[in-house]
Amino acid sequence: MKKEVPIVMGFILGISIIAGVFVTGVPWLTTWKNLLDEWFLVVQAWAVAVGVVNLTQIHSRRVSQKREGWFYSVWLMICMFGMIVFGVFIAKSPQNEGWRWMYNQLIAPMNATVYSTLVFYIGAAAYRAFRVRNLEATVLLVAAVILMLGRVPLGKVLLGGTWIEKTADWILNVPNSAGMRGIQLGATLGAIATALRILVGIERGHLGGTGE
Amino acid sequence: MWEKLASIDRRVIYALMIFVLALALLRPIGLAIVPSAETKKVYDYIESLPPGSIVYLGFDFSAGGIPELMPAAKSVIRQGFKKDLRFVAVGMWEMAGDMADMAFNAVLKDFPNKKYGVDWVNIGWKPGGEVLLQKMLTSVNEAAVGVDFYQNKLDDLPLMSEFKTLKDAKMIITFVTGTPGEKEYIRHVTSPYKIPFAISCISVSVPEIMPLIQSGQILGGILGMKGAAEYEVLVGAPGSATAGMDAQSFSHALIILFIILGNIGYIRTRKK
The missing domain is CATH 1.20.5 (Single alpha-helices involved in coiled-coils or other helix-helix interfaces)
Structure with a gap:
């Protein structure tokens, strides 16, 4: 049962x-x-x-x-319960000055900072990953460089004319779109299949079991 | 020497990246920005709307999306207010109310005659994701539990008497960083009810968005900071995105330089 x-x-x-x-x-x-x-x-x-x-x-x-790192867990719980207690018992409204200050001056900048750090990771990852190891890697490297230059104004200034921009647009509109459509269709069909398996009770992982 | 070139310490890359970004932001050189077809489509569609039309703005992002999406949101609001369009802002992300508040307050300085509740309403975040959208198709008031972001009753706001359901929107524009986002609108609202739909997204989402623009499910897109900068140019109010394009240009150039150096080092050491 x-x-x-x-x-x-x-x-x-x-x-x-x-x-x-x-x-x-x-x-x-x-x-x-x-x-x-x-x-x-x-x-x-x-x-x-x-x-x-x-x-x-x-x-x-x-x-x-x-x-290891248990003190981060303490900090997480202090922040979580601090916000809950302050919000429910002190602020009582999303318009409360203190509540909005915590949100706008703490959470918003931290959220933006985490996202901003991506540029450094992406930069370092691109340097390490884009190597001419084989044909596939070389194609990826060339496409990445064209897109990086074609999607910013500096590309036109450095290379002259609009060919770099047009080539970048072609990569986005033709091979990229074709690939993305395939991925999206495949993922959607997979989601439908998984949903059907859950509905008819074949997939039971969400009930705490191990599947079939 | 070649080994060093093939394995530059990532801290060197980080330090140079900070230097280049800071220099470009503090001393922009103003590289020319030419609007792309996708951006122009959004601009032209908004221009074609008759005065008084209600445009739904989906603030479906959090603070991480501010650099790329906020300039686009401000530019769309600026264009809309110039044309006497009216806006209803809602969001499926928790920071939606704050994001909309930030965007409108930045633009309202130049439009002191625009009144809250008459020309724009900020409903803010409401829970439910795509179910929220479905509920708003039958009643915005019920879906929003009757109150806006500032705790005003929606029944007291004149604009809401003309915006009972999402179907009353002449256009939907979402500013989006992820899920829930554009797909939820397409599934439940814009495609079934044929409501014109435009998007402003972050750069990393562009490859995913392109097939939806090609298929016509999205009429046009303000794509990444590039799109936001193009929109600022179209609206005639250059802002942070225009300045940011210099930083993006030079950071891309720096990454390409490192890729070239890395490959020179890799080829030389491989031959050995």
């Missing part, structure tokens, strides 16, 4: 959502799907609470066992 009930529920709810999206003109089905959408929003909001519990369990264990 522990496995069968969730599978049956998953099947009924999953089919309801699919039918609700693709079948029109059936009022009760639309009403049912709208209700399920609302449930989804509530469940998703509560998933945050589950996430907090999960993070607390994992990081408490790391601290109690004094694993």
